[in-house]
Amino acid sequence: MSADSRIEAITKRIVERSKPTREVYLDRTRRAISKGVHRSTLSCGNLAHGFAVCSPSDKAALAGDVVPNLGIITAYNDMLSAHQPFETYPALIRQAAAEAGGVAQVAGGVPAMCDGVTQGQPGMELSLFSRDAIAMAAAIGLSHNMFDAAVYLGVCDKIVPGLMIAALTFGHLPSVFIPAGPMTTGLPNDEKSRIRQLYAEGKVGRAELLEAESKSYHGPGTCTFYGTANSNQMLMEIMGFHLPGASFINPGTPLRDALTKEATKRALAITALGNEFTPAGEMIDERSIVNGVVGLHATGGSTNHTLHLIAMARAGGIQLTWQDISDLSDIVPLLARVYPNGLADVNHFHAAGGMGFLIKQLLKAGYVHDDVRTVYGQGLAAYTIDPKLAEDGTVSREPASEVSADPKVLSTIDKPFQSNGGLKMLTGNLGKGVIKISAVKPERHVIEAPAIVFHDQQELQDAFKAGKLEKDFIAVVRFQGPKANGMPELHRLTPPLGVLQDRGFKVALVTDGRMSGASGKVPAAIHVTPEAVDGGPIARIKDGDIIRLDAIAGTLEVLVGAAELASRDNATTDLDANEFGMGRELFASFRRIAGPADQGASVLF
Numbered sequence: 001m002s003a004d005s006r007i008e009a010i011t012k013r014i015v016e017r018s019k020p021t022r023e024v025y026l027d028r029t030r031r032a033i034s035k036g037v038h039r040s041t042l043s044c045g046n047l048a049h050g051f052a053v054c055s056p057s058d059k060a061a062l063a064g065d066v067v068p069n070l071g072i073i074t075a076y077n078d079m080l081s082a083h084q085p086f087e088t089y090p091a092l093i094r095q096a097a098a099e100a101g102g103v104a105q106v107a108g109g110v111p112a113m114c115d116g117v118t119q120g121q122p123g124m125e126l127s128l129f130s131r132d133a134i135a136m137a138a139a140i141g142l143s144h145n146m147f148d149a150a151v152y153l154g155v156c157d158k159i160v161p162g163l164m165i166a167a168l169t170f171g172h173l174p175s176v177f178i179p180a181g182p183m184t185t186g187l188p189n190d191e192k193s194r195i196r197q198l199y200a201e202g203k204v205g206r207a208e209l210l211e212a213e214s215k216s217y218h219g220p221g222t223c224t225f226y227g228t229a230n231s232n233q234m235l236m237e238i239m240g241f242h243l244p245g246a247s248f249i250n251p252g253t254p255l256r257d258a259l260t261k262e263a264t265k266r267a268l269a270i271t272a273l274g275n276e277f278t279p280a281g282e283m284i285d286e287r288s289i290v291n292g293v294v295g296l297h298a299t300g301g302s303t304n305h306t307l308h309l310i311a312m313a314r315a316g317g318i319q320l321t322w323q324d325i326s327d328l329s330d331i332v333p334l335l336a337r338v339y340p341n342g343l344a345d346v347n348h349f350h351a352a353g354g355m356g357f358l359i360k361q362l363l364k365a366g367y368v369h370d371d372v373r374t375v376y377g378q379g380l381a382a383y384t385i386d387p388k389l390a391e392d393g394t395v396s397r398e399p400a401s402e403v404s405a406d407p408k409v410l411s412t413i414d415k416p417f418q419s420n421g422g423l424k425m426l427t428g429n430l431g432k433g434v435i436k437i438s439a440v441k442p443e444r445h446v447i448e449a450p451a452i453v454f455h456d457q458q459e460l461q462d463a464f465k466a467g468k469l470e471k472d473f474i475a476v477v478r479f480q481g482p483k484a485n486g487m488p489e490l491h492r493l494t495p496p497l498g499v500l501q502d503r504g505f506k507v508a509l510v511t512d513g514r515m516s517g518a519s520g521k522v523p524a525a526i527h528v529t530p531e532a533v534d535g536g537p538i539a540r541i542k543d544g545d546i547i548r549l550d551a552i553a554g555t556l557e558v559l560v561g562a563a564e565l566a567s568r569d570n571a572t573t574d575l576d577a578n579e580f581g582m583g584r585e586l587f588a589s590f591r592r593i594a595g596p597a598d599q600g601a602s603v604l605f
């Protein structure tokens with residue numbers, strides 16, 4: 001089925017815009033492909049080092065260039081509940097590779113930060129930069145050049161984007177992403193947030209808060225809210241880097257292990273040594289990227305992808321813009337209500353029909369391109385399935401239902417929860433920004449109130465505790481951009497602003513920083529660019545200025561005359577404290593060269 005004409009038109013304009021960079025990218029990728037199986041270009045010394053620890057049979061296999069060798073890039077560590085299961089994956093992958101007549105080696109590890117552990121802490125100022133550091137670290141592993149394909153073990157926020165940048169940089173290799181799946185459901189996310197607001201109001205102590213948090217985050221697997229990590233899983237599936245149905249199967253289950261083994265065998269089957277060669281750089285094209293953006297809107301995905309998807313696309317020579325994302329938002333309806341866009345979690349989403357049901361609905365409406373290549377073969381329709389464990393312990397796939405098993409969580413194209421997607425671009429005399437409206441009540445889509453300016457999130461929290469914010473206001477939290485302090489998530493502002501909003505005040509946030517994918521209920525104009533430290537207009541806002549945030553019209557304005565605004569000096573602030581400590585001194589060059597938010601806030605492009 002062909003895509004909706006509006007989707008086709010946006011795809012075509014991305015193709016046109018990207019032509020110069022996409023042609024250079026494809027030429028480089030095809031030249032790398034033409035060099036053939038790369039082990040054969042290594043000298044004996046290189047090769048001997050490369051397989052020194054292998055078994056004699058694997059050495060024999062790798063000495064030639066007819067047995068495929070899989071490079072594993074792993075983001076395993078014990079800090080992310082979502083990545084802890086990867087500890088045992090290399091052994092399972094090696095076993096599956098051997099069963100398929102191939103070899104698998106861990107090419108290298110990459111760092112992975114848990115944004116939940118660093119939220120509100122100095123470490124969060126390394127978070128965004130860790131995406132590009134992960135891409136660089138993966139490249140170091142793959143540069144051993146021993147591999148016919150790669151598998152990537154990563155789930156969370158900056159890790160999958162960084163790994164995809166690497167996969168497209170090594171676009172001559174087939175790449176399969178292997179997830180670990182969501183944590184089982186614990187304390188409901190809205191109950192966790194209620195306890196947090198009580199703690200912010202001083203009505204419960206740390207013991208009650210820690211008990212609630214520990215019941216919410218209680219075991220291996222991805223946190224169950226629909227934040228950036230689970231948005232990543234949705235993206236990897238709808239863009240064709242996952243096997244169909246792989247995203248939301250819990251860790252430590254037979255089906256999870258069956259999917260991991262199947263992904264390993266599939267990666268070995270799509271190398272240049274077989275008949276289905278599927279190099280990542282040719283597999284992913286503008287249609288895949290548009291399918292990813294559509295999936296983001298249809299599920300109410302993370303605002304962080306207005307940064308990451310742009311950087312991921314650029315790695316493949318594709319130029320995606322906020323205007324593209326915003327225009328797609330006007331077309332694609334919201335079909336999922338998963339926290340913070342609702343009360344359900346990703347386990348409920350999967351039980352209601354999950355990715356197979358969602359993709360079936362989007363294909364039916366023509367909102368996604370079916371004519372795409374994936375690691376599974378040709379066509380997105382192959383992903384309209386429900387994964388099951390077969391009698392023989394392998395994966396079987398049944399057609400996805402036409403009917404949602406829980407219409408309150410996952411709905412159909414003809415009964416969407418919202419007529420448009422979650423992410424809007426905002427423009428006006430403060431520059432550009434983005435807002436996620438899928439989690440904000442309609443009566444709060446337009447907010448006009450006096451500004452109160454803060455230069456860090458602790459100042460706002462202190463003002464809240466001192467009772468100074470019991471009023472209608474728009475919090476302007478500036479000097480939070482990539483060049484200022486690494487563009488941390490300001491998710492710790494959600495509880496105090498949520499309390500004030502629940503008390504009936506009109507509140508909103510305007511910042512050149514970021515929010516968590518788990519942030520939602522308070523209207524927030526984020527990623528404002530140009531950032532304050534670059535002299536953006538956000539640096540000229542004064543306390544008391546009236547600001548109007550209009551998510552319907554897509555505007556963000558300070559209601560001050562142009563001459564008056566231009567005549568003002570840019571505010572400055574002392575960022576010395578952000579230059580050192582917790583490793584921030586090692587990222588000074590990243591802060592100096594980071595690109596603007598609307599181009600992915602990257603140090604790589």
Ligand SMILES: O=C(O)[C@H](O)[C@@H](O)[C@H](O)[C@H](O)COP(=O)(O)O
Pocket residue numbers: 114115116117119157226227228229302304489491515516517518
């Ligand atoms: O973008 C995201 O999804 C967030 O970065 C998320 O990964 C982060 O861990 C949140 O901080 C978790 O939410 P809480 O902090 O509310 O637990």
Ligand code: SF4
Pocket residue numbers: 080081082083113114115116117156157221222223227229
């Ligand atoms: S979803 Fe966020 S909090 Fe949960 S493990 Fe991943 S990074 Fe950490």
